[in-house]
Amino acid sequence: MAYARPCGDFKTSYAQDMALLDIRLYRWGFAVLLVALALAPWALGRWIYLLNDIAIFAIGATGLSLVMGFAGQISLGHAAFMAVGAYTSWFVTSQLRLPFAIALPLSALVAFAVGAVVGLPSLRIKGLYLAIATLAFQFLVEYLVVQTVSGMGGTPVPSMDLLGVPVNTEVRFWYLVATVWVLGAVFATNLTRTRVGLALMAVRDRDYAAQVLGVNLLYYKTLAFALGAAYAGVAGSLFAHYNRVIGAEHFSLAQSIDFVAMLVIGGLGSVWGPHLGAAFVRVLTQLLKMWAPALGALLPVLGRATTSVHDIVFGVVLIAFLIWEPGGLATLLRKLKRYVDLWPFPH
Amino acid sequence: MGAGVPLVDVVLSVRGLTLRFAGVLAVWDVSFSLHAGELLGIIGPNGAGKTSVLNCINGFYRPQAGRISFLGRDITHLPPHTRAHLGISRTFQNIALYPHMTVLQNILSGRLAHMHSSLLSCGVYWGFAQREVLQHRQRVEEIIDFLEIEPYRDQRVAELPYGIQKKVELGRALAMEPRLLLLDEPMAGMTVDEKADMARYILELREVHGLPMILIEHDMGVVMDLCDRILAMDYGRKIAEGPPEEIQNHPDVIRAYLGEEHGVAEGVAGGA
Numbered sequence: 001m002a003y004a005r006p007c008g009d010f011k012t013s014y015a016q017d018m019a020l021l022d023i024r025l026y027r028w029g030f031a032v033l034l035v036a037l038a039l040a041p042w043a044l045g046r047w048i049y050l051l052n053d054i055a056i057f058a059i060g061a062t063g064l065s066l067v068m069g070f071a072g073q074i075s076l077g078h079a080a081f082m083a084v085g086a087y088t089s090w091f092v093t094s095q096l097r098l099p100f101a102i103a104l105p106l107s108a109l110v111a112f113a114v115g116a117v118v119g120l121p122s123l124r125i126k127g128l129y130l131a132i133a134t135l136a137f138q139f140l141v142e143y144l145v146v147q148t149v150s151g152m153g154g155t156p157v158p159s160m161d162l163l164g165v166p167v168n169t170e171v172r173f174w175y176l177v178a179t180v181w182v183l184g185a186v187f188a189t190n191l192t193r194t195r196v197g198l199a200l201m202a203v204r205d206r207d208y209a210a211q212v213l214g215v216n217l218l219y220y221k222t223l224a225f226a227l228g229a230a231y232a233g234v235a236g237s238l239f240a241h242y243n244r245v246i247g248a249e250h251f252s253l254a255q256s257i258d259f260v261a262m263l264v265i266g267g268l269g270s271v272w273g274p275h276l277g278a279a280f281v282r283v284l285t286q287l288l289k290m291w292a293p294a295l296g297a298l299l300p301v302l303g304r305a306t307t308s309v310h311d312i313v314f315g316v317v318l319i320a321f322l323i324w325e326p327g328g329l330a331t332l333l334r335k336l337k338r339y340v341d342l343w344p345f346p347h
Numbered sequence: 348m349g350a351g352v353p354l355v356d357v358v359l360s361v362r363g364l365t366l367r368f369a370g371v372l373a374v375w376d377v378s379f380s381l382h383a384g385e386l387l388g389i390i391g392p393n394g395a396g397k398t399s400v401l402n403c404i405n406g407f408y409r410p411q412a413g414r415i416s417f418l419g420r421d422i423t424h425l426p427p428h429t430r431a432h433l434g435i436s437r438t439f440q441n442i443a444l445y446p447h448m449t450v451l452q453n454i455l456s457g458r459l460a461h462m463h464s465s466l467l468s469c470g471v472y473w474g475f476a477q478r479e480v481l482q483h484r485q486r487v488e489e490i491i492d493f494l495e496i497e498p499y500r501d502q503r504v505a506e507l508p509y510g511i512q513k514k515v516e517l518g519r520a521l522a523m524e525p526r527l528l529l530l531d532e533p534m535a536g537m538t539v540d541e542k543a544d545m546a547r548y549i550l551e552l553r554e555v556h557g558l559p560m561i562l563i564e565h566d567m568g569v570v571m572d573l574c575d576r577i578l579a580m581d582y583g584r585k586i587a588e589g590p591p592e593e594i595q596n597h598p599d600v601i602r603a604y605l606g607e608e609h610g611v612a613e614g615v616a617g618g619a
Contacts, residue, residue, distance in 0.1 A: 014484045015477070190472035194480055195462040197469070202456045205445035212405050213523060214431035214460030223466070269447065 041171045048170050054282045055177040056239050061262040061274035062188050063231025069269040071224035072204025073122050077134040078259040080141035081229040083251035084111045085236025090157045100160035107237035108230045115229025119222040145248045154247035157240045189271045267328025276329040358559045364413035373399040375583040384557040388574035396583040397563045401529045406430045434526030438516045446505035457522025458483045490518045510541040528560045
């Protein structure tokens with residue numbers, strides 16, 4: 001897609017051409033974004049919990065974006081990887097009594113290893129069949145959680161402590177999760193423009209050609225799953241200590257499907273996609289939760305249908321995106337930027 | 348190209364290659380060698396087994412019998428990506444580019460076999476991974492110059508016209524710095540001008556870089572003009588092998604293309 005470059009902003013080296021923020025406007029924009037994130041608690045007040053919630057799920061969605069958006073492998077078990085991270089973190093902090101600073105990376109590592117194993121079948125099975133294989137993993141984890149640790153209820157998770165500072169308020173948690181979020185997002189974005197990302201995209205676009213050009217399919221497909229699971233593991237660990245209680249309901253199939261919805265709505269194969277998608281999905285979820293009782297009171301005809309208003313709205317939104325903007329919010333934004341760049345001319 | 352590699356005259360040697368799909372005999376007892384700097388053409392009617400031979404050489408298909416050795420090493424049982432690392436590259440009959448990636452990314456991905464940055468340094472980017480990507484970018488730009496596709500650099504491949512896509516695919520195969528290049532109908536469906544361009548690139552690769560190549564092509568004029576030696580196939584068998592002039596007048600080749608009929612003694616030579 002051709003785009004208009006601003007005047008007087010030149011590239012004179014390949015390094016500049018391959019930079020992520022390749023024009024001055026983007027560099028300023030990103031700096032403003034970082035400042036905005038740092039100042040968010042003042043602007044949002046008690047609503048900061050919404051950002052905390054978005055951040056946790058955006059980290060998870062970034063992982064799924066590597067698996068589905070970049071490597072092109074479908075996964076319906078992403079919430080299960082989140083559970084792996086959450087319960088690893090719970091075990092390390094409450095059973096082994098180790099600090100959170102150790103539990104967080106350990107959750108990522110354990111989820112990474114589990115992801116690599118779950119990713120193994122992707123070498124032989126594709127598409128719908130792979131979806132079903134990952135679905136089996138989702139159910140297996142849910143079953144294990146219910147049968148072994150949590151039962152039908154929840155498991156309490158100790159509060160966290162980072163280098164002696166208790167992370168016990170929404171604002172403190174925000175600075176922790178925002179740091180992990182930004183670092184994780186930058187890491188994933190860097191992956192997509194180097195060896196790993198090129199290989200994953202090659203596998204996604206045409207696996208047999210990639211193989212002939214020296215890409216080891218087994219290695220990269222399992223790597224994709226392992227990386228995606230590691231991100232989910234980090235999200236799970238953060239969620240566990242944020243929510244202070246974890247149970248099967250938090251990592252259900254519905255949550256896995258919500259992750260897929262975040263990617264489709266945000267934009268598959270885009271680095272901004274998972275973040276935009278997570279924000280959209282989480283905000284909509286919270287709004288629907290708030291409005292559902294009001295809706296029921298306003299239109300008693302709906303009766304018990306208001307309890308499933310979440311599923312109905314999400315179904316409609318997903319279908320709408322698939323029909324009108326399969327590229328998701330990321331493509332929508334790019335089109336908007338192009339329109340603004342070229343205005344008042346249409347092309 | 349072969350710096351540091353012992354000088355071997357026979358680049359590729361195929362012996363008794365046999366490939367069966369259930370009841371169909373795709374390739375039957377085919378043997379040939381490819382010498383350093385040589386351009387070998389494979390011709391034959393549709394379904395003769397030409398592409399199957401290429402697929403066996405780069406490891407897509409596992410032949411039931413036969414031996415393939417590359418630069419003196421037996422590669423019969425190696426997986427495709429390992430063969431790529433040894434230096435066998437190819438293009439496909441039906442373009443097999445990465446449609447959602449840009450021209451730049453497509454050609455850069457051809458260099459994956461030469462990239463070694465670790466997972467962590469890829470994610471951190473600054474430092475080793477950046478240096479590596481930039482150094483490969485330099486090589487990719489040389490290939491883009493060579494193929495004269497500079498204007499399309501940042502375009503997605505799926506949006507490009509067919510002839511340009513064919514060039515990009517050649518570029519991706521070259522990016523690997525192959526020691527053997529397999530070209531499966533690089534000129535199929537091209538206009539006369541595009542064919543001339545492609546022929547020029549192939550000749551330059553042979554003359555300037557001494558790159559050994561195997562070329563499958565249906566345009567007899569092109570094959571006869573470019574190739575040093577030609578192998579003709581029909582129904583999975585090798586029916587003739589030799590220099591172009593000899594193949595043109597070979598009775599079995601004429602029979603394979605024109606069928607058995609009295610009075611067609613003088614060849615396909617003329618126009619085809």
